[in-house]
Amino acid sequence: MKYYAKIISLNKDIEEEVILSFGECEICCFINDFPTSLRVGDIHLVELGFMFLNSVKIKPSKDRNTLLKQQGNTFSYEMNGYLVGDRLFLSNLVFQDDLLYECSYLENEYVKVYPDRITVSFL
Numbered sequence: 001m002k003y004y005a006k007i008i009s010l011n012k013d014i015e016e017e018v019i020l021s022f023g024e025c026e027i028c029c030f031i032n033d034f035p036t037s038l039r040v041g042d043i044h045l046v047e048l049g050f051m052f053l054n055s056v057k058i059k060p061s062k063d064r065n066t067l068l069k070q071q072g073n074t075f076s077y078e079m080n081g082y083l084v085g086d087r088l089f090l091s092n093l094v095f096q097d098d099l100l101y102e103c104s105y106l107e108n109e110y111v112k113v114y115p116d117r118i119t120v121s122f123l
Helices: 100-108
Strands: 001-009 019-021 028-033 041-049 058-060 067-070 077-084 088-089 091-098 109-113 117-122
Touching: 028 041, 028 067, 028 109, 041 091, 058 100, 077 100
Parallel strands: 028 117
Antiparallel strands: 001 019, 001 041, 019 028, 041 117, 058 109, 067 077, 077 088, 077 109, 088 091
16 A cells, blocks of 8 residues: 655665654565665655565454554564455555455454565655
8 A cells, every 4th residue: 555654764784674654653664665865754655565574474363453563673563453355454554465365264354464574665
């Protein structure tokens, strides 16, 4: 999905790391596509996604609250949201990925998703 996001910080050691603000939440993202320049404080149109490096980690959840929690100081996250088709709804953010179709038996339910990274492309 596409959103406007503000750049909060850029990592000088890991050039693919950026922290973006989406209003009520900040997300540490892995940059897929680099624009010509990025500066802290700039606002960009971005597209968010997530990536699983080894295996897709999705399971049913009894928790009816949305959650987006970074796992330590990594790109990994724990997400709890509502699954509809290929979309995961997390309060003000929606993640869309064809991999979510693999869990169609969990459609219209809350699920926990554990992506290895949240990716961002600057448009």
